[in-house]
Amino acid sequence: MDCEIYHRIVDTACDFREIPNKAENVAYERVPFSLQIEDKVFVDNLDLDIDKMMDEMYASSEPARSACPSPEAYLSAYRGAENVIVLTLTGGMSGSYNSAVIAEKMLKEENDNVNIHIINTLSAGGQNDLFLLKINELIKEGLSFEEVVAAMTKYQENSKLIFVLEKVDNLVKNGRLNKLAAAVVGLLNMRMIGEASSEGTLHLLHKVRGEKKAVSTVVDEMIKAGYKGGRVVITHRNNINICEKIEEKLKEKFINVEFIAVPTSGICSFYGEEGGMLLGYEI
Numbered sequence: 001m002d003c004e005i006y007h008r009i010v011d012t013a014c015d016f017r018e019i020p021n022k023a024e025n026v027a028y029e030r031v032p033f034s035l036q037i038e039d040k041v042f043v044d045n046l047d048l049d050i051d052k053m054m055d056e057m058y059a060s061s062e063p064a065r066s067a068c069p070s071p072e073a074y075l076s077a078y079r080g081a082e083n084v085i086v087l088t089l090t091g092g093m094s095g096s097y098n099s100a101v102i103a104e105k106m107l108k109e110e111n112d113n114v115n116i117h118i119i120n121t122l123s124a125g126g127q128n129d130l131f132l133l134k135i136n137e138l139i140k141e142g143l144s145f146e147e148v149v150a151a152m153t154k155y156q157e158n159s160k161l162i163f164v165l166e167k168v169d170n171l172v173k174n175g176r177l178n179k180l181a182a183a184v185v186g187l188l189n190m191r192m193i194g195e196a197s198s199e200g201t202l203h204l205l206h207k208v209r210g211e212k213k214a215v216s217t218v219v220d221e222m223i224k225a226g227y228k229g230g231r232v233v234i235t236h237r238n239n240i241n242i243c244e245k246i247e248e249k250l251k252e253k254f255i256n257v258e259f260i261a262v263p264t265s266g267i268c269s270f271y272g273e274e275g276g277m278l279l280g281y282e283i
Contacts, residue, residue, distance in 0.1 A: 006139050007081035011096045012044040012265045013089035013124045014132055015235045023140045029077045031069040033267040038062055044266030063173040068096040074103035083145045084116040087128055091120045092200030115145045122200030125235040125268045125278025127161035159282050160225050161196040164214050166275035193217055215245045226283035229254035236277040237264045
């Protein structure tokens with residue numbers, strides 16, 4: 001049987017610039033968000049200088065804005081493919097999923113023979129990266145398109161996202177978090193710990209003081225949710241220190257921890273802000 005060719009298309013809420021150990025029959029394309037700071041537009045592609053973007057954002061008194069990929073951008077990525085699997089930032093916080101769905105309808109009008117499956121991840125960052133790695137593994141195993149889709153539906157139910165934020169200015173300015181919930185973060189060394197809800201919105205779990213307490217709380221929440229070892233993907237904005245401490249804590253408790261740390265993309269840096277991290281894990 002001929003080897004099926006897969007196109008893996010993601011928006012830039014996936015942080016991997018390339019898929020590690022990518023299957024030979026997979027093409028990988030990232031459809032970027034755009035980020036606007038005053039009159040400057042930053043496109044979240046491989047050329048983006050994230051440090052410069054963040055410096056400009058913090059130097060500006062005006063609210064920064066993000067724009068999701070257009071349907072036309074997705075359609076351009078879909079064209080020419082036989083089997084398309086798409087991962088988008090949660091539809092609860094972005095229009096990216098809707099753009100991907102509109103583009104699917106446009107594609108079907110051009111070519112009704114394409115297999116396409118769009119996953120509203122209900123998440124971002126580390127959990128989206130977790131999905132990316134899993135799809136790659138399933139394709140390497142030789143599963144059919146339908147089998148990959150079925151396996152991913154089950155896998156999505158058995159993974160979660162937890163995050164730690166040291167700053168939440170952008171989430172508040174852009175209406176993703178209410179001011180009351182954010183009031184003490186950034187003061188007195190406080191961190192906000194939360195998770196992606198089942199509806200794909202931000203759900204606040206704890207406000208804790210200091211990194212040590214943040215690390216222990218994250219690990220406790222992971223175990224409470226059902227983590228028993230397995231893969232963890234953590235994306236961070238200039239905070240490898242917290243990544244290493246969470247890894248160390250997990251490996252003290254479990255022998256089968258696979259831990260991967262990745263710098264945040266532009267959009268995840270934009271909302272995760274300095275020191276923030278988003279951790280996807282299997283349950």
